Amino acid sequence: MTQFGKGCHLHLIDGSAFIFRAYHALPPLTRKSDGLPIGAVSGFCNMLQKYVEDSSGPDAPTHVAVIFDKGSHTFRNDLYDLYKANREAMPEDLRPQIPLTRTATLAFNIACKELEGYEADDIIATLTCQAREAGGRVTIISSDKDLMQLVGDGVEMLDAMKNKRIDRDGVFEKFGVFPERVVDVQALAGDSVDNVPGAPGIGIKTAALLINDFGSLEELLDRAGEIKQPKRRQTLIEKREQIELSKRLVQLDCETPLDFSLDDLEVRDPDPEVLLGFLTEMEFRTLTKRVADKFGKDAPVLPEAAPAAAGAEAGAAPEMPAIDPAGYAWVKTAEELAPWIAEAQQRGWVAVDTETTGLNEMACDLVGISLCITPGKACYIPLAHRAVATDDLFGSDELAEGQMPMQDALDLLKPLLEDPAVMKIGQNMKYDAKIFARYGIGITPIDDTMLMSYAMHGGLHGHGMDTLSERYLSHTPIPIKSLLGSGKNQITFDRVPVEDAVKYAAEDADITLRLWTIFKPQLHQVHVTRVYEGLERPLVPVLAEMEMTGVQVDRDTLSRMSNAFSQKMAQLEAEIHDLAGESFNVGSPKQLGEILFDKMGLEGGKKGKTGAYATGADVLEDLATEHELPARVLDWRQLSKLKSTYTDALQEHINKETGRVHTSYVIAGANTGRLASTDPNLQNIPVRSEEGRRIREAFVAPEGKTIVSLDYSQIELRILAHMAGIDALKEAFREGQDIHAMTASEMFNVPMEEMTPEIRRQAKAINFGVIYGISGFGLARNLRIPRGEAQAFIDRYFERFPGIKTYMDETVAFAKEHKRVETLFGRIIHTPEISASGPRAGFAKRAAINAPIQGTAADIIRRAMVRMPGAIAEIPAKMLLQVHDELIFEVDQGAEDDLIAAARSVMEGAAEPVVKLDVPLVVDAGRGKSWAEAH
DNA sequence: CCTGTCACG
DNA sequence: GACGTACGTGACAGGG
Numbered sequence: 001m002t003q004f005g006k007g008c009h010l011h012l013i014d015g016s017a018f019i020f021r022a023y024h025a026l027p028p029l030t031r032k033s034d035g036l037p038i039g040a041v042s043g044f045c046n047m048l049q050k051y052v053e054d055s056s057g058p059d060a061p062t063h064v065a066v067i068f069d070k071g072s073h074t075f076r077n078d079l080y081d082l083y084k085a086n087r088e089a090m091p092e093d094l095r096p097q098i099p100l101t102r103t104a105t106l107a108f109n110i111a112c113k114e115l116e117g118y119e120a121d122d123i124i125a126t127l128t129c130q131a132r133e134a135g136g137r138v139t140i141i142s143s144d145k146d147l148m149q150l151v152g153d154g155v156e157m158l159d160a161m162k163n164k165r166i167d168r169d170g171v172f173e174k175f176g177v178f179p180e181r182v183v184d185v186q187a188l189a190g191d192s193v194d195n196v197p198g199a200p201g202i203g204i205k206t207a208a209l210l211i212n213d214f215g216s217l218e219e220l221l222d223r224a225g226e227i228k229q230p231k232r233r234q235t236l237i238e239k240r241e242q243i244e245l246s247k248r249l250v251q252l253d254c255e256t257p258l259d260f261s262l263d264d265l266e267v268r269d270p271d272p273e274v275l276l277g278f279l280t281e282m283e284f285r286t287l288t289k290r291v292a293d294k295f296g297k298d299a300p301v302l303p304e305a306a307p308a309a310a311g312a313e314a315g316a317a318p319e320m321p322a323i324d325p326a327g328y329a330w331v332k333t334a335e336e337l338a339p340w341i342a343e344a345q346q347r348g349w350v351a352v353d354t355e356t357t358g359l360n361e362m363a364c365d366l367v368g369i370s371l372c373i374t375p376g377k378a379c380y381i382p383l384a385h386r387a388v389a390t391d392d393l394f395g396s397d398e399l400a401e402g403q404m405p406m407q408d409a410l411d412l413l414k415p416l417l418e419d420p421a422v423m424k425i426g427q428n429m430k431y432d433a434k435i436f437a438r439y440g441i442g443i444t445p446i447d448d449t450m451l452m453s454y455a456m457h458g459g460l461h462g463h464g465m466d467t468l469s470e471r472y473l474s475h476t477p478i479p480i481k482s483l484l485g486s487g488k489n490q491i492t493f494d495r496v497p498v499e500d501a502v503k504y505a506a507e508d509a510d511i512t513l514r515l516w517t518i519f520k521p522q523l524h525q526v527h528v529t530r531v532y533e534g535l536e537r538p539l540v541p542v543l544a545e546m547e548m549t550g551v552q553v554d555r556d557t558l559s560r561m562s563n564a565f566s567q568k569m570a571q572l573e574a575e576i577h578d579l580a581g582e583s584f585n586v587g588s589p590k591q592l593g594e595i596l597f598d599k600m601g602l603e604g605g606k607k608g609k610t611g612a613y614a615t616g617a618d619v620l621e622d623l624a625t626e627h628e629l630p631a632r633v634l635d636w637r638q639l640s641k642l643k644s645t646y647t648d649a650l651q652e653h654i655n656k657e658t659g660r661v662h663t664s665y666v667i668a669g670a671n672t673g674r675l676a677s678t679d680p681n682l683q684n685i686p687v688r689s690e691e692g693r694r695i696r697e698a699f700v701a702p703e704g705k706t707i708v709s710l711d712y713s714q715i716e717l718r719i720l721a722h723m724a725g726i727d728a729l730k731e732a733f734r735e736g737q738d739i740h741a742m743t744a745s746e747m748f749n750v751p752m753e754e755m756t757p758e759i760r761r762q763a764k765a766i767n768f769g770v771i772y773g774i775s776g777f778g779l780a781r782n783l784r785i786p787r788g789e790a791q792a793f794i795d796r797y798f799e800r801f802p803g804i805k806t807y808m809d810e811t812v813a814f815a816k817e818h819k820r821v822e823t824l825f826g827r828i829i830h831t832p833e834i835s836a837s838g839p840r841a842g843f844a845k846r847a848a849i850n851a852p853i854q855g856t857a858a859d860i861i862r863r864a865m866v867r868m869p870g871a872i873a874e875i876p877a878k879m880l881l882q883v884h885d886e887l888i889f890e891v892d893q894g895a896e897d898d899l900i901a902a903a904r905s906v907m908e909g910a911a912e913p914v915v916k917l918d919v920p921l922v923v924d925a926g927r928g929k930s931w932a933e934a935h
Numbered sequence: 936c937c938t939g940t941c942a943c944g
Numbered sequence: 945g946a947c948g949t950a951c952g953t954g955a956c957a958g959g960g
Contacts, residue, residue, distance in 0.1 A: 189946060203946020232945090588958055589939055608939085616940065641941055645955055672952060674944085681954045684943035692942075716944090716951095769950060778950030839948045850951040854944090858952095884944040884952090 004063060004262035006135040011061035012124045014142030015068040015112075018047050019101050023094050024819070024832055027460070031283050037093035041100045042284055048108050049287060051141070051160070052270075061139070063131075063265040066105045067123045070114040076249050083249060084194050100282075107278035109270040111260075118256050121146055125252035128155055130262055146186070149252055151179045176208025184217035187247035193837050198246050199239050201231065217247060276300055286474045293322075320514055321376035323475050328506035329379040330498065332402045334412060337381060341416050343373050349423040350416070351378075351513035352443070354432045355505050357492040360679070361434040362548065362655055362662045366406065367494045368501060369413065372509035375517065380505040381409055382498045400498055410439055417443045425449065427465045427512045430667065433544045444541070449512055451536040452519040454668035455528040459820070459830030459851075463668045469511045472518055477511060478504045531827050535859055536667065538866045542879075543665045543675075545869070550660030551682070551880045551890070555651055557698040562647040565639045572636040579629040586636055589615045595629075602627065618781075642686065646695045653680045665882070672851050673827050673858035674884060683883045687935065699931035706896050706927050708877075709934040710903050711886035713922040714739055715857045716771050722918045723824065723852065724807035728800075733919040740764035746800050747793070766797055770804055771853055773846025808849050815848040823855040824915045825863075860921070861885060864910035871906045875899050888931065900925045 004010070022043025029039035048066075055061060076083045105112040115123055124140060128150045131138045136154065140147050143159040148171045151157055157166040164170075171179050175186075188207035190198020202210075210227075214220035221240055227233040236243070272295040279288040280300045292299035321327070331337050344350035351372040358364035367385060372378035383406040387398040416422060417436060426432050429448040436443045453463040461467055469477050483496045483504055493501070523529045577583045580599070584591045593613025597605030602623055605613045617634060624631035653661045666676040677683040685699070686692025701707045717739060721729035732742045741755045744763030750756075762783060769779045780790035798805040815821050815831040822828055829851040833844035861882065868879055868887070877891035877899045887907070891899045907923045928934040 192946085198946090201945070205947085206945065229945095585958080587956095590958075610938070612939085614939085637940080641956080644957075645942070649955080666953095669954095670952060674952065676953055677943095678954065681943085684941090684954065686942060688943080772951040773949095775949055777948075782950070842947095842949055846950065847952085854952060857944095886944085 004131065004134050004136055004265075008062045008131070008134070008136035008262075009059070010127065010131045010136055010138045010262065010265065011055065011064040012127060012138065012140045012142075013051070013064070013066040013110075014120055014124065014140070014144060014147070015066040015101065015105065016120055017142050017144060018044055018066070019094075019098070022047060023091070023097075024835060027457075027830075028093055028819075033283060037097060038100075038282060040094055040097045041104060041282060042287070044101045045104050045108075045279065045282070045284060045287055047160070048104065048110070049291065052108065061267055063136075063262060064267050065111040065113050065127070065265045067120040067127075068102065068112070068114040069120045070118070071116050074117050074119055075253075076119075079248055080245055082195050103278065104282075107270070107275045109268045109274070111265045113258075113260065115256060115258070118253070122253040122256045123258065125150055125254050126256040126258060127262065127265075129254040131155075134262065136262075145174065146250060146252065148174065149179055149182045175204060177211055181211050181216065183247060183251050184211045184220075186250040187217055187243055190246055191250070194249075196246050196249050197239075197242050199235050199243050201235060206232075217243070272297060286472075289322075290474055320517070323473070323507065323510060323514075324376065325503040325507065327376045327378065328502055328510070330402065330502045331379045331381040331404075333404055334408055337404070337409065337412055340371050340373070340379055341412060344371065344416055344422055345419065347373055348421060349373070349425060349447075349516075351425040351509045351516065352417070352432060353426060353505060353508045353512060354435045355380075355493050355501065356435060357494050361431055361438075361664070362550075362658070364435075365494070366435055366439060367492075368505055369409070370505040370509040372506070372513040375510065375514050378506035378510040378513075380502040380509075382501060383409055384494050385496065385498050385501065386494050388495075388497055402498060410441065414441050417441050420445060423447055425512055425516045427468075427508070427515070430540045430544050430547075430665075433540060434548060437544065437548060446537065446540060447516060447520070448537060448540060449515040449519060450668050451540075452516070452523060452532055455532040455536055456519065456522060456526050456828070457830065458668075458673070458828055459671050460832060465508065465511060465515075468515050473511060473514055475511070478507055480504070526828070527826065528828060531825065534866070535673070535825065535827065535862045539667060539862055542865050542869060543667065546879055546881070547662050547664055549878050549880060549890075550655065550658055550662040551888075552659065552700050552702050553650055553654055553661045554698045554700050555654060557700075558647045558651050558695075561694065561698075562643055562651075565643040565647060569636055569639050569643070572632050572639070576629060576632045576636065579632065586633060587640060589613075592633065596623065600627075600629070602630075638689065638691065642692055642695065646686065646692075647698075650680060650695075650698070663881070670858075671829055671847075672855040673823065673829070673862070674854065675858075675882060677882075682881055685931070693932060696932035696935065697930045701890055701929055704893055705890050706893055707929065707931055707934040708889045708891055708896055708899055708903075708925065708927045709886060709931065710889075710900065710907060710923050710925045711883075712857070712861070712907065713924050715860065715885050715921065716853050717767055718917070718919045718921065719824070719853050719856045719860075720771060720804070720807075723856070724801075724803045725918075726801050726803045730918050736922075740767055743767055743797075747796050762793070766793055769794075770797070770808075771850060773808065773849035775842075775846070811849050811852060812845050815844075821848050821852050823852050823859050824911075825856065825859040827855050827859055829855055857885065860910045861887070861907070864907045867906050867910070868903065871902050872899060875902060888934070896927050900927070 019040055023040035026039040026043045028037065029042060030036060031038045102112050113123060121144065124147060128138050128140065132153055132155060138155040140150065140157045141160050142157060147157060151166060151171050152168045159166065168178055171182060175182050177185050185204060185207040188199045188202050188210065189204045190196045210220055211217065214223060221236065221243065224233060224236040227236065276288060276292060279291060289299040353370045354366060355368040356364045356366055366383060368380055368382040370378060370380045382403045385400040385403060387400045417424060418441065423445055424443050425447045428450045429446045433443050449468065450463045453468055461471060466477055469475050483500055484490050523532050573586055576586055580595050584595055586592065590612050592615050596602050597613050604622060608614050620630040620634050624634060650661065655662055661680065663677045663682040664679050666678060669676040686695050718733055721733060728746060732739055740763050741752060741760050743766065744750060744755060744759045745752050747763060748759055750759055765779060765783050774794055776787050776791035776794060779794060780787040783790060811821060815834045819832060819834065820828050820830045831844055831848045833840055834848055836844055865882060875891065875895050875898050877889050877895060879887060879889055881888040887903065889899060889903065904923045904925060908921045911917050911921065926934045
């Protein structure tokens with residue numbers, strides 16, 4: 001045994017932090033065989049495994065221990081009975097998992113230490129002091145700021161989450177003092193999480209200032225009389241005892257009586273039998289396999305789960321072979337393709353993936369197709385790969401060897417892809433469906449693993465294939481960059497050698513199929529089958545159709561506007577330079593800030609975290625009342641935005657073949673269930689300003705057609721009225737009243753006849769604020785009124801509509817209990833951050849309040865869109881665009897009334913029959929030759 | 936690649 | 945005068 005000393009490196013892992021992070025990061029998983037809650041243990045083991053993998057190499061620890069808290073009563077409670085009194089009770093499903101995390105640690109053969117009556121922090125402190133005295137190094141793996149007292153002199157912290165090391169400078173950044181004085185700052189600032197009182201009204205910033213001025217807390221308290229600010233002086237004198245108590249509470253104990261020594265913590269290799277035994281007992285399929293692979297052993301056989309219950313544990317795949325390119329075939333001929341088609345037909349499903357020359361489905365070509373029916377066994381059918389030329393840099397235009405004619409392959413595949421009895425499985429099927437559509441194939445029926453994940457895991461993580469593969473298959477797919485390169489040397493997929501393409505493309509189909517086998521049975525368990533089958537999957541063909549149709553955009557209109565903007569901008573720029581007395585880049589916020597606040601010396605310059613002055617519109621608007629220059633800059637910025645983002649960029653997006661603009665909707669992008677529009681984004685075409693609105697004049701109907709726009713009136717407020725059950729609001733909506741005026745009348749006791757636009761405006765801001773999870777600060781900023789006044793408005797609002805407050809509180813409570821919120825249609829939005837501390841808690845809370853409202857509205861318009869094609873089938877009209885609460889159509893002249901009647905009926909009735917709203921949904925309609933006229 | 940800014944619902 | 949704050953998006957320009 002080596003004696004701990006110089007050259008040794010001790011790792012101390014904050015076990016409780018690991019547990020809580022694991023618990024909050026994962027859905028509530030249970031062990032399949034007996035339903036034992038196991039999510040936190042699973043996450044804990046994954047984190048330990050990752051730690052073990054990451055901590056090899058030259059900087060590897062020689063000694064390591066995981067330290068836990070034990071018991072709820074510590075010596076600090078004897079000092080102060082309210083210590084940690086406001087901690088929430090441990091969740092019911094976490095409690096039984098705690099002992100298992102000890103077992104897990106031991107199974108990894110890592111020392112596992114705890115001590116009754118002491119917090120983990122104290123044990124960590126004691127060990128750190130011992131190690132430091134012995135001349136060794138220490139890394140504390142935790143993000144707990146209390147432990148920052150220990151940093152320095154060979155001791156560092158490692159935030160495993162952010163993979164960020166924290167040294168003395170890092171501590172200074174956080175606390176404004178070096179580690180020796182962190183206790184002093186904490187004693188003053190207190191800690192709301194641990195219920196350490198501190199000095200009221202003093203936070204970390206002020207505390208650091210004081211400590212740096214006086215040198216130490218004791219010095220500060222002795223000489224408190226010298227402090228200039230009367231309030232602060234009084235606090236420090238009056239609360240001296242409380243501050244001293246706080247210091248004793250935050251001071252870590254380096255004298256914890258330990259019954260073991262550093263030498264007992266020496267790193268040991270795990271015993272494969274023990275570790276695999278434990279993992280198998282927990283029924284962690286993926287991790288068991290991964291660890292078994294590491295040891296070069298076969299994974300122990302797990303009890304076979306019934307297919308319907310498969311995957312109750314994260315990543316719990318049904319038995320599947322390893323992902324291995326050896327199982328991937330290169331299909332070269334029709335004869336080789338035939339058995340794949342036959343097997344798909346016989347099994348009733350096939351995973352399909354297309355490879356193309358680019359990401360724009362409307363302007364790229366098919367290069368190959370991959371298929372997979374059984375995990376581990378997949379094929380790639382190359383169709384348009386170019387021969388790799390040896391003599392020139394640009395490659396050849398010749399087709400590569402070993403490919404069947406594209407049309408032959410498509411002719412063979414078409415019956416399969418259109419066979420109603422064979423499920424086609426894809427990842428982001430809208431993409432493949434659009435490609436196939438261009439080759440005359442209407443792929444149906446489909447399942448989409450991206451959308452399955454979105455329905456089940458919305459809010460937890462992204463739903464791209466790489467994310468899903470890593471999370472649920474513990475496998476990193478071959479990066480496309482490894483084939484295509486990046487930057488200007490990037491090649492297109494048809495230039496990839498077929499041998500490489502087979503491995504990549506077949507793997508994609510294999511992964512997709514594996515994800516499907518895991519997800520499919522889970523949809524039902526998580527109760528999102530209706531969401532997936534009613535709101536996500538059926539939207540794929542509808543959106544594909546809309547995107548392929550595109551919208552006509554008039555290039556000349558845009559081009560003329562661009563020129564006009566250029567001229568006006570040049571003029572403004574000259575004026576701005578004149579006013580500044582020098583030439584600079586108006587488009588650079590950095591340079592602008594320096595001109596405004598350094599050179600011109602204007603008041604109100606505030607630097608952000610990067611050290612640059614803020615020059616946002618709100619800042620400039622304040623300055624504009626006094627000065628010419630900021631006012632000009634605002635005008636310039638507006639034009640610059642319109643030109644670069646709209647009049648110029650939109651022209652680039654006009655498709656050469658169709659002459660129209662084809663956006664792409666992201667179905668699984670927004671947390672709330674909304675769509676997002678990209679390349680180009682047609683959901684943020686200007687409308688609020690007069691100049692901007694003119695951009696919409698360029699969105700036109702072709703000869704003989706009309707643009708029709710239908711939009712939901714106040715849909716989110718209506719949903720709020722329904723969900724929160726506010727009778728006054730419901731009544732107002734039923735009677736078709738002006739809802740903001742009614743709110744104003746109710747709040748400010750102004751009769752409706754005497755309503756002024758100003759009072760109504762304020763009420764409108766409050767109504768919107770409520771939807772966003774109102775705060776005094778936010779409302780104050782929006783209305784540009786003092787914060788106290790804004791808070792008074794809010795208090796008044798809650799007084800008049802107590803149901804709203806109840807709704808908000810109940811929604812947050814639900815989110816805290818279930819780590820998710822739901823829409824009226826059962827869409828789940830996970831809220832993993834809801835129990836976070838600090839500013840993130842506020843964010844999460846407001847997002848949780850907003851999500852059911854915004855999400856229900858999103859569900860409703862999705863339902864309308866899914867039904868729309870059937871409802872307007874007999875009308876010569878096409879749905880073109882969706883803008884969250886608005887649908888835009890193109891219709892033959894003369895059929896406008898029919899379309900409006902049919903579409904309005906679908907939209908107004910979209911919630912039914914699943915949800916019967918207590919308020920009517922009202923749809924406004926407009927028509928014209930352009931979007932500007934129709935809106 | 937990140938940040939600030941600004942366009943929309 | 946603890947902190948930082950309305951919700952949800954995407955695109956562009958500047959700057960490292």
